[in-house]
Amino acid sequence: MDKILLNRMMFYGYHGLFPEENKLGQRFTVDVELMVDLRQAGQTDDMNDSMDYGQVYQVIQRVVEGEAKNLIETVAEKIAQSLFNAFNKLEAVKVHIDKPGPPIPGYYESAGVEIYRERQDYV
Structure with missing residues (x-):
């Protein structure tokens, strides 16, 4: 399957279990x-045959910078659902979220989740 990759998009949100996370937020x-399927886009050189990266970013931004959730698992699921709702051509998506410096005991660069969903998961 062909893929469009958008990497290391950064957002500021208020997700987490602890009150300080909901108040202060974090990156x-x-x-x-x-x-x-990008075959037609590759042949026609027409954006209508692909997905607009800027629109994808905006969909993800609305979720991450929107309503606070307790779990980044929920944020990832909302991203997947929102992308399927916005883009009919999308067949499957892998979403990876990192939360740098999570407020949990120990030393971490980040904590994260990764999910894989197919359009049929939401039918």
Whole structure:
């Protein structure tokens, strides 16, 4: 399957279990792999045959910078659902979210989740 990759997108959100996370917020990074047939776009050189990267970014931004969630698992799921709702050509998506410096005991660069969903998962 062909893929569009958008890497290390950065957003500021208020997701987490602890009150300080919901009050102060923090940075989140998101990577997505968008599985879509790009053959026609490659032949026609027409954006209508692909997916607009800027629109993809905006969909993800609305989720990450929107309503606070307790779990980044929920944020990832909302991103996947929103992308399928916005883009009919999208066949599957992998969403990876990193939360740098999570407020949990120990020393971490980040904590993260990665999910893979197919359009049929939402039918």
